Amino acid sequence: MSTKTQTTPQTAHDTAPKSSTGGTAPAVNGMPTVTSDKKTTGDTAMPARAPRRRAALAAQTNWQSVHDEVLRRIHTRQWKPGDLIPKEVELAEQLGCARATVNRALRELATEGFLDRRRKAGTRVASHPVRRAKLDIPVIRLEIEGRGQKYAYGLLYSERRTPPPEICTNLAVTPDSDMLHITSLHLADGKPYMFEERWVSVAATPAIAEADLSTISANEWLVLHAPYTKGDISFSAVLASETEAKILRTHKDAPLFLMERTTWNGDHGITSARLLFAPGYRMHSAI
Numbered sequence: 001m002s003t004k005t006q007t008t009p010q011t012a013h014d015t016a017p018k019s020s021t022g023g024t025a026p027a028v029n030g031m032p033t034v035t036s037d038k039k040t041t042g043d044t045a046m047p048a049r050a051p052r053r054r055a056a057l058a059a060q061t062n063w064q065s066v067h068d069e070v071l072r073r074i075h076t077r078q079w080k081p082g083d084l085i086p087k088e089v090e091l092a093e094q095l096g097c098a099r100a101t102v103n104r105a106l107r108e109l110a111t112e113g114f115l116d117r118r119r120k121a122g123t124r125v126a127s128h129p130v131r132r133a134k135l136d137i138p139v140i141r142l143e144i145e146g147r148g149q150k151y152a153y154g155l156l157y158s159e160r161r162t163p164p165p166e167i168c169t170n171l172a173v174t175p176d177s178d179m180l181h182i183t184s185l186h187l188a189d190g191k192p193y194m195f196e197e198r199w200v201s202v203a204a205t206p207a208i209a210e211a212d213l214s215t216i217s218a219n220e221w222l223v224l225h226a227p228y229t230k231g232d233i234s235f236s237a238v239l240a241s242e243t244e245a246k247i248l249r250t251h252k253d254a255p256l257f258l259m260e261r262t263t264w265n266g267d268h269g270i271t272s273a274r275l276l277f278a279p280g281y282r283m284h285s286a287i
Contacts, residue, residue: 061097066105069095074114074125081127085115137231137263139220140186140194149188155214156247157183160202167199170262171269178202180209182218185247191278192248198273205270219273222263226270231263235283238276248278257281 070091073079085091088106092099106123109115117123144151163171163179173179180200186193198218202209205226213221239253248256259275 061095061101063101063104063108066091066095066097066102067108070105070109071114074129079125081125081129083125084122085125087122137223137228137261139223140196140217141220144186144188144193147188150190152187152190153217154185154187155182155217156185157181158213160209163199167272170272171199171201171264172267173201173203173269180218182213184213184217186217186219193278194281195244195247195276195278196273197276198271200271201269204265204268218271222271226263226265228263228265228270231261233259233261235259240276244276248276250279254279257283 070085079085086094088099088102091102095102106115106117110117110123114126114129115123116126141151141153159181161179161181162176163173163181165175167173167179168175168177178201180202182196182198182200184196184198186196196217196219200208200218200222205222207225208218208221211221211225236258238256238258240248240250240256242252244256245252245254248254250256256279257277259277260273261275262272263270
């Protein structure tokens with residue numbers, strides 16, 4: 001983050017030498033300058049202080065406070081659905097902050113569904129705001145420990161091989177791509193919690209080929225070492241196969257919660273995961 005330094009313009013008060021007893025000091029640019037030993041307060045403060053006050057206000061106004069103020073105006077119907085809101089420059093002036101700060105806040109509100117931003121058409125309050133649930137990619141170990149349970153993990157299978165057709169489609173890779181195929185089991189208090197089957201592109205994350213996935217899960221390793229820019233996720237209910245039932249210690253055809261997730265870094269597919277949770281799993285998300 002760059003730091004801006006504001007320079008106060010020099011005025012007659014800055015350049016005129018002050019008399020020790022008050023009165024008139026030598027002329028500046030041909031004009032006499034009157035000085036005084038009295039301190040100025042309130043409305044009589046020196047003009048040079050105004051830029052300093054604005055700079056202090058801007059320092060206190062971050063993008064989150066701009067976000068909250070814009071949201072307040074929307075909720076109180078100061079800005080009604082469909083209304084065109086002020087331009088970024090105008091909002092920056094109103095709120096005493098940089099335009100970039102306003103831009104960040106408005107982008108976040110657009111992502112949350114409150115604003116409709118269109119190039120050359122301005123920004124409007126969304127006519128039909130849609131709240132979006134935020135889903136983070138959790139580290140399963142921390143999720144289990146956050147429930148107050150003891151975590152354990154076992155690597156079942158790990159092999160470098162070429163991908164099947166569905167993985168080629170999911171990650172936009174070719175049939176001869178170098179992939180790491182992994183299956184593992186996560187446990188909570190000694191009981192099966194989630195069965196994980198995952199494909200990882202070695203070309204997108206070369207370091208994973210050297211990682212010891214018997215001591216750290218692919219889920220946790222990727223969260224720590226493989227940043228992503230986009231992804232997709234789907235949820236469904238499935239019936240346990242005989243193999244899945246055996247791994248999760250349940251019966252065949254037991255109803256299971258399935259999460260399928262793919263992540264990308266730019267145009268490069270990183271991983272495609274199939275996460276199968278044991279019976280009784282419940283997911284919670286805030287909106």
